[in-house]
Amino acid sequence: MGELNLGVFDSPESVIAACDSCGYLADDELATALFLAYKLGKPLLLEGHPGVGKTEVANVLAKALDTNLIRLQCYEGLDVNSAVYEWNYQKQLLSIRIAQNGNGHTGNLEKHIFGKDFLLKRPLLQSITQEKSPVLLIDEVDRADEEFEAFLLELLSAYQISIPEMGTIEASKKPIVILTSNRTRELSDALKRRCLYIWNDFPDFEKEMNIVKKHHPHIEESLVRQVIHAIQYLREQKLTKYPGISESIDWASALLAIGTQKLDRKSIEKTLSCVLKAVDDVDKMKNGELERMLGELATVI
Amino acid sequence: MQDQQRAEDFTTYSEAIIGFVQWLRLQGMGVGIHESQQALMAAEFGCIKEKALLKNAFRLIFCTSPSDRQQFDSLFEFFWGREKIAVKGKTTYKNQSNIKKKSPASLVWMGMGNGSEDQKEDAKKVSGANQVARLRKTDFTRLTEMESEELEEIAQKLWKQMSLRMKRKMKASANHGRIDLRNTLRRSLNYGGELIELRKKSPKARRKKLVVLLDVSGSMDTYSFFLLRFICALRVHFAKIEAFLFSTHLIRITEYLHTQNLETTLKLMSLRTDNWSSGTRIGESLKQFNDSFAREILHGHSTVIILSDGLDTGEPDLVEEEIKKIKLRTRQLIWLNPLKGTMGYEPIQKGMAAALPQLDHFRSANTLDSILELEKLLINV
Numbered sequence: 001m002g003e004l005n006l007g008v009f010d011s012p013e014s015v016i017a018a019c020d021s022c023g024y025l026a027d028d029e030l031a032t033a034l035f036l037a038y039k040l041g042k043p044l045l046l047e048g049h050p051g052v053g054k055t056e057v058a059n060v061l062a063k064a065l066d067t068n069l070i071r072l073q074c075y076e077g078l079d080v081n082s083a084v085y086e087w088n089y090q091k092q093l094l095s096i097r098i099a100q101n102g103n104g105h106t107g108n109l110e111k112h113i114f115g116k117d118f119l120l121k122r123p124l125l126q127s128i129t130q131e132k133s134p135v136l137l138i139d140e141v142d143r144a145d146e147e148f149e150a151f152l153l154e155l156l157s158a159y160q161i162s163i164p165e166m167g168t169i170e171a172s173k174k175p176i177v178i179l180t181s182n183r184t185r186e187l188s189d190a191l192k193r194r195c196l197y198i199w200n201d202f203p204d205f206e207k208e209m210n211i212v213k214k215h216h217p218h219i220e221e222s223l224v225r226q227v228i229h230a231i232q233y234l235r236e237q238k239l240t241k242y243p244g245i246s247e248s249i250d251w252a253s254a255l256l257a258i259g260t261q262k263l264d265r266k267s268i269e270k271t272l273s274c275v276l277k278a279v280d281d282v283d284k285m286k287n288g289e290l291e292r293m294l295g296e297l298a299t300v301i
Numbered sequence: 302m303q304d305q306q307r308a309e310d311f312t313t314y315s316e317a318i319i320g321f322v323q324w325l326r327l328q329g330m331g332v333g334i335h336e337s338q339q340a341l342m343a344a345e346f347g348c349i350k351e352k353a354l355l356k357n358a359f360r361l362i363f364c365t366s367p368s369d370r371q372q373f374d375s376l377f378e379f380f381w382g383r384e385k386i387a388v389k390g391k392t393t394y395k396n397q398s399n400i401k402k403k404s405p406a407s408l409v410w411m412g413m414g415n416g417s418e419d420q421k422e423d424a425k426k427v428s429g430a431n432q433v434a435r436l437r438k439t440d441f442t443r444l445t446e447m448e449s450e451e452l453e454e455i456a457q458k459l460w461k462q463m464s465l466r467m468k469r470k471m472k473a474s475a476n477h478g479r480i481d482l483r484n485t486l487r488r489s490l491n492y493g494g495e496l497i498e499l500r501k502k503s504p505k506a507r508r509k510k511l512v513v514l515l516d517v518s519g520s521m522d523t524y525s526f527f528l529l530r531f532i533c534a535l536r537v538h539f540a541k542i543e544a545f546l547f548s549t550h551l552i553r554i555t556e557y558l559h560t561q562n563l564e565t566t567l568k569l570m571s572l573r574t575d576n577w578s579s580g581t582r583i584g585e586s587l588k589q590f591n592d593s594f595a596r597e598i599l600h601g602h603s604t605v606i607i608l609s610d611g612l613d614t615g616e617p618d619l620v621e622e623e624i625k626k627i628k629l630r631t632r633q634l635i636w637l638n639p640l641k642g643t644m645g646y647e648p649i650q651k652g653m654a655a656a657l658p659q660l661d662h663f664r665s666a667n668t669l670d671s672i673l674e675l676e677k678l679l680i681n682v
Contacts, residue, residue, distance in 0.1 A: 011347060012354065032348070032357040039346050040339055047367075076602070089482040096486075100493065110490055146540075184597060192365040193333070199367050238592065240626075280626075 009038050009065075018064035024056060025211050033198045034061060043156050043177035045141075045192065048200030051244015054180040058137035061176065068134040070175070072123040074144035080151065084161060086120045114165035125161055128171035136175040141191075142184045149191050156194045202235060208248060215249050219256060226263040226297060227252050231275070233296050237289065240278040250274045265294060308381045314349055315341060321380050325363060328376055332363050352381065437669040440642065441523045456530065456669055509602055509632075511539045511679070514590065516609035518548035518581040524639045524667060528608050531672050533558060535679065543598050547586035553594065583609060583652050584619030591626050599630035604679065608637040608666065611653030621655035628659045635662045635678060642667035 009015050012031040019026040019034075026034070034057070037044040046054040062069035072083055092113045099109050121129065127136040141149065155161060159171035179195060181187060203211065208228050213219065231248045243251075254274045260267040268290065276282050285293075306324075311317035322337040339362045348358040356377050364370045436452045484500035492498075513532050515525040529544065536542055536558070543555045599605070605627055613620060628634050636656060640646050642665035648657055657663065662678055665671045 028353065029357045029360070032354060033361050036343055036346070036348075036358055036361060040342055042339065044361075087483060087486075089486060092486055096489070113486075184600065186366075189331070189365065193331075193335070196361040197365050197369075198361055199370055 009035055011035065015064075019060050022060045022063045023214055024053075024060040025207065025214060026057075026060075027203075027207070029198065030057070030200075033196055037178075037196055038176060040196075041174055041176075043179055043195045045179045045181065045187075045195035045197050046200055047181045047183050047197070049202065049242060049244065050182050051242070051246050052200045052202060053245050054200055055137065055139055058135055058139075058178040058180075061178065062135040065133075065135065065176075067132050068130060069137060070123050070127045070130075070134050071137045071139060073139045074141050074148070076143055076145060078144045078148050082122055083148070084122050084124045084151075085163060086122065087114070087165075088118045088120050091118055116166075119163075119166070124155055125169070127175040127177075128155070128159055128161065128169065128173075130173055130175070133173040134175050136177045138177065138179045140182060141179045142181040142187060146188065149188055153190055153194065156191070202232075202242075203245065205229075205232060208232070208245065211245060212248055212252050216252050216256060219252060220261060223255060223261060223263065224252065227255065229297055229300050230263060230268075230293060233293055234275065237284075239276070239281045239284070241276070241281060243275050247275050247277075263297065265290065268294075307379070314344060318344060321359075322363075324380060325376060328372075330363060330369060330372070330376075331365070336362055355381070439669075440639070440667045441527050452669060456527075459669070459673060509539055509604060510541045510543070510598075510600065511535070512543045512545075512598060512603055512605045512631075514545045514547060514551075514587075514605070514607045514609075516548065516581060516583070516607075517546045521581075521608070521610055521639070524637075525608055527669075528606075528637065528666060528672065531675070532606075543594075545590060545594075547581075547583075547590075549582050549586075551586045551589040551593075581609070581613055582615040583611070583613045584615040584617070584623055587623035587627065588619060591623055595627065595630060599627070601630070601632060603631050604633040604635065605631045606635045606637060606675075608639075610640050611636075611638055611648065611650045611656070613650065613652030615652070617651035617655045620652040621659075624656045624659045633661050633678070634659065635664065635675075636660045637664050637666035637675075639665060639667035641665040642671060 009018070012028065012035045015031040015034045015038075016026050016028075019031070033044055036042065046057060048054055058069060058071070095113050095118070096109065099112075119125075123136070127134055138152070141152075156177060159174050160168050162168045202208075205228055208231070209224050212224050212228065216224075227248060231243050231251070235242050251271060251274045254271040255263070255267060258267065258270060272282060272285065276285060306320055308317045308321070311320055318340050319337060322332055322340065325332045340359060343358040343362060344355070348354045356374075359377065360370060360373050364373050433455055436448060436455060439448070439452075479502060481500045481502040484502075485496060485498070488498045488500055489496045511532070513528070515521075515529065517525050525546070532542060532544065542558060543553070544558055546552045546554055624634075638648070638653065641648070641663065648654055648663070664675065664678075666675065
């Protein structure tokens with residue numbers, strides 16, 4: 001089995017530095033997680049609320065290691081054909097025809113049409129047949145069926161894939177695997193035990209400020225402060241959909257775009273669609289919650 | 302706890318790590334040999350240098366859920382730290398002893414032990430050609446103890462028949478569907494590449510999720526229990542069944558459904574629910590469901606069954622609001638109201654009337670026959 005051929009991460013601090021240069025703020029725990037995932041060759045399972053930047057971790061990791069990102073988006077009904085491999089049927093049919101019309105090596109035909117040239121590689125197979133260890137992102141694994149989860153086990157523990165017609169394909173270079181889950185259902189113990197597990201929570205005030213500033217280097221300090229206060233206030237309310245980090249960043253961009261310096265009633269109303277994504281929540285804001293929020297903001301600023 | 306070894310009692314780091322793993326295992330965390338190897342390797346990579354780093358690394362390796370993570374920090378501090386950390390467990394023990402235990406006898410078919418003469422007469426008045434047919438049409442609350450046993454037997458048989466019927470229905474569709482190119486090509490090799498036999502694949506019958514919310518207040522428990530037995534009979538046909546009981550508040554009983562013996566299951570439930578057979582607050586119970594469980598449990602594919610008489614002591618507006626939220630996250634919402642089976646019933650109670658526009662089906666489910674009718678609704682999801 002191939003070893004990791006990269007070699008930039010030699011301590012959690014170096015991970016933090018690498019992420020930082022790619023525009024991502026990793027805390028100590030996440031940095032340790034990435035460091036260990038890299039060193040131990042173990043998949044990393046990220047769980048947490050939607051919008052806390054789980055998927056972004058994989059993007060940044062690929063950037064930091066200067067390697068390919070291979071992404072598999074899970075959904076209900078995801079099957080082996082679209083996740084691992086598929087035979088190129090058109091090409092197979094054509095090849096059969098040619099064999100018939102020509103002198104026909106029909107004896108070798110089966111071996112021929114189930115060869116490498118006829119294999120369409122889907123993300124999982126791609127990930128273990130690369131020249132350089134890629135980052136494999138298996139996004140929202142909780143959406144896939146339990147059967148698929150069971151299938152992942154082979155890949156994640158042995159880094160190999162079995163194709164009945166061809167045999168077992170072993171990884172030339174081991175991918176670094178990141179799995180994300182929104183915890184809409186409990187994943188199986190077998191899968192969890194093969195992974196390092198980390199729970200991503202919403203960041204605290206200071207960290208979220210730094211994240212937004214990282215994305216908008218020229219933004220006014222006071223405006224960021226207000227935005228984050230407002231966002232953190234909203235997260236404490238009972239909303240249908242909580243605003244995530246991406247919402248804070250979007251909101252800041254929106255406020256910058258309309259050229260406002262201060263978070264007041266008018267600017268909030270204009271940009272509310274960046275923050276609240278459910279009708280019920282917007283209604284709630286219109287029916288008095290906005291006043292309460294403005295009151296709250298006035299006390300802290 | 303006194304004789305528990307800590308990190309400082311070991312001579313080498315590796316021994317201390319092994320000791321820690323063994324101790325975690327004693328504390329009920331599922332930590333295997335593989336994990337200890339990983340931990341040793343992590344330490345080797347330099348994580349042992351700093352306590353915070355070691356804690357992070359071990360947490361990543363040993364924990365597999367948010368609850369594990371909560372527990373882990375104090376376990377780690379206890380083992381590796383210098384200062385003493387209070388043992389958490391104590392308060393929970395106290396709470397447990399406070400739970401009032403009901404005697405198992407008070408449960409099985411509530412109110413049936415003292416079936417009076419009136420009830421027996423009532424039951425007989427229902428017309429029907431033979432005993433079985435009559436029982437199947439009798440309201441559950443009007444059964445005598447003996448009759449309920451008999452009905453039990455009939456029900457058992459019917460549950461079994463029903464399971465078989467559902468299986469066959471799923472099988473019959475196997476020949477339809479799209480052409481399976483992979484298999485067709487494989488097959489064609491036998492005929493020298495001529496596509497003579499077409500192989501097909503049909504969408505695999507996907508098992509759905511079922512969520513049941515049962516009202517156990519007042520007179521509803523009898524119906525609730527019968528429905529629960531029905532649900533348990535259907536267990537194999539659903540990917541997952543989640544069950545909740547409610548009256549003044551909501552209790553999750555899913556874990557008990559997996560007990561093999563249903564009789565024991567029911568006993569366990571009665572031990573757990575201290576709000577059995579009291580007043581009803583439908584709106585608040587549904588709200589509790591939405592706030593704490595809906596995100597995790599409900600998807601677009603689930604079916605939700607609510608069994609309640611709709612007699613609510615809470616706010617009808619709240620019922621409407623919460624029902625709407627549930628409806629948004631489900632494929633099918635069924636409300637069973639046993640009162641619907643009684644003559645001249647109109648859904649005019651405020652809570653019930655508020656919920657009605659949101660429902661896909663509104664059924665009675667007060668007799669065995671009416672429960673069996675549910676089968677059709679459930680397999681067509």
